[in-house]
Amino acid sequence: MFTHILYPTDFSDTAGKSLAYLKALRPAGAQEVLVLHVIHQRILDTLDTLHAVVYFQDGRYHEDREKAEQQLVADRTEKLRKIASELENAGYAAKTVLRKGYPVREILKVEKEEDVSVIVMGSHGRNNLRGTRIGSVSEKVVRRSVSPVLLVKR
Ligand SMILES: Nc1ncnc2c1ncn2[C@@H]1O[C@H](COP(=O)(O)OP(=O)(O)OP(=O)(O)O)[C@@H](O)[C@H]1O
Ligand SMILES: [Mg+2]
Known part of the structure; x- marks a missing residue:
């Protein structure tokens, strides 16, 4: 029933706790895990803002902006790869x-x-955040997804 798992992660502690549950689902017949990370648009926008400042100082906006994004992608790719190999x-x-x-x-x-x-x-x-019962991403995914959602508590 739960053969194909989608595991979205922001690399937080709580998302990390999901790994134990994922492993427990394997003997229950789960076969594949798709590990997904989304680089938030807000971070990309922040890069734009930061590097726009650099641009006004020495005109190197484009080069530095691209380098910063490439580093971000490399870092997140590496983190995803580590999780994937643990699941493998x-x-x-x-x-x-x-x-x-x-x-x-x-x-x-x-x-x-x-x-x-x-x-x-x-x-x-x-x-x-301490007071929040559930994060906004998990809340919206639970509300809007078609598939069942297993929410691992913090
Ligand atoms: N950028 C992301 N990419 C992939 N999965 C994510 C991302 N952000 C959150 N998630 C998933 O959603 C879960 C809940 O995170 P959520 O962002 O809803 O909570 P929060 O960060 O505590 O609160 P909020 O972001 O609403 O202030 C995470 O444990 C993770 O599984
Ligand atoms: Mg969040």
Whole structure:
């Protein structure tokens, strides 16, 4: 029933806790995990702002801006790869997907594009505010997804 898992991660502690649950689902018949990270549009916009300042100082906006984004992509790719190889060691076929944009939108897009039977994600993410019962990404995904969602509590 839960053969194809979509695992969106922001590399937070709570998202990381999902790994134990993912591993437990393997003997229950799960076969594949798609590990997804979305580089938030806000971060890309921040890069633009920061490097616009540099531009006014020495005119190197484009070069530095591109370098910063490439480093970001390399870092996130490496993190995804590590998680995938941990899942492969647990007997899964693991795929990684890196997207840019808004997490909820991209998670739901990937859900549509791929053959997903369950989404496994954290109840909270990197913000992890004390008072919040559930993060905004998990809340919207639970509301809008077609697949069942397993929310791992913080
Ligand atoms: N950029 C992202 N890419 C992939 N998955 C994400 C991303 N952001 C959040 N998630 C997933 O959603 C879960 C819940 O994170 P969420 O962002 O909703 O909580 P939060 O950071 O505590 O609060 P908020 O972002 O609403 O202030 C994470 O554990 C992770 O599984
Ligand atoms: Mg968040």
